[in-house]
Amino acid sequence: MIQPANPNTGMMPISDGEFAAMRDLIQQRFGINLTEQKRSLLVGRLQKLMRTRGFSAFQQYIDFLKSDKSEQGLSELVDLISTNHTYFNREKDHFDYFYDTALPTVIERLKQQNRRDLRIWCAGSSTGEEPYTLVMLIMEYLGADYKNWDAGILATDISDRALTAARAGVYPRDRVDQLPAKLRNKYFTPAANGQLAVSAQVKREATYRRFNLMNTSFPFKNPFQIIFCRNVMIYFDQPTRDALVARFHRSTEPGGYLFIGHSETLGREQTIYKYLQPALYQKGDA
Numbered sequence: 001m002i003q004p005a006n007p008n009t010g011m012m013p014i015s016d017g018e019f020a021a022m023r024d025l026i027q028q029r030f031g032i033n034l035t036e037q038k039r040s041l042l043v044g045r046l047q048k049l050m051r052t053r054g055f056s057a058f059q060q061y062i063d064f065l066k067s068d069k070s071e072q073g074l075s076e077l078v079d080l081i082s083t084n085h086t087y088f089n090r091e092k093d094h095f096d097y098f099y100d101t102a103l104p105t106v107i108e109r110l111k112q113q114n115r116r117d118l119r120i121w122c123a124g125s126s127t128g129e130e131p132y133t134l135v136m137l138i139m140e141y142l143g144a145d146y147k148n149w150d151a152g153i154l155a156t157d158i159s160d161r162a163l164t165a166a167r168a169g170v171y172p173r174d175r176v177d178q179l180p181a182k183l184r185n186k187y188f189t190p191a192a193n194g195q196l197a198v199s200a201q202v203k204r205e206a207t208y209r210r211f212n213l214m215n216t217s218f219p220f221k222n223p224f225q226i227i228f229c230r231n232v233m234i235y236f237d238q239p240t241r242d243a244l245v246a247r248f249h250r251s252t253e254p255g256g257y258l259f260i261g262h263s264e265t266l267g268r269e270q271t272i273y274k275y276l277q278p279a280l281y282q283k284g285d286a
Helices: 016-030 036-052 058-067 072-081 092-112 129-148 160-168 181-187 238-250
Strands: 120-123 153-157 188-190 196-198 206-210 224-229 252-260 273-277 280-283
Touching: 016 036, 016 058, 016 072, 036 058, 036 072, 058 072, 072 160, 092 129, 092 224, 092 252, 120 129, 129 153, 129 181, 129 206, 153 160, 160 206, 181 188, 224 238, 238 252
Parallel strands: 120 153, 120 224, 153 206, 224 252
Antiparallel strands: 188 196, 252 280, 273 280
């Protein structure tokens, strides 16, 4: 029997079994660990979507998600439950370390190997602020020599909404203000409504793809020298984090770097990456 919506809030109710099924589905497909405290948040965010699709009960919605071979329903779901709040130069010390230490170290190593393939992956790239910042910094570091390098950024996210915004590359001014004036003036142009647009030369160096980090194996032919996965694993439980970090490690070149969010840690028990400083790790040279 379908329960009526709450007359006081107009919200569809969710049973314990339905919430458990939603929680399990979300963890299995996206790695996101929804606790009981997130129950009302989940229900609130899904109300409009369920009504738009004509569902009158959560079980109908769950059945739809499980049978939807196009995965469009799952894409809509992750857009609603994921948080894409970010801005340029967030956690600035990471970008300082990238420019001052990690990038020069990697480039020198590649030169010694007679290579010019700089491979950097932004995993969980959200609306594009992080990968575009990295492109600007690489351009600044290499200068006129940039054209002689295969140096673009691979940027992936599970949210189609975030990827669409990233590809557009247009941002409110307050999301760009944290960048140094030199970068703002050099790599942005004015856009409508007082916004700023990333320049075409930067945009074409970032390749955006939809990718689910819960894939049990990564499809990349070659490993990366630097991986950024910041403020993503905070939503995962420990086993999910451990499995993902192991996959990152397999996709990291010897001597390569892994940047995670300042609110995250790999845990003291992990030994596959060498700890450098908070939220920054390096793969051994072996």
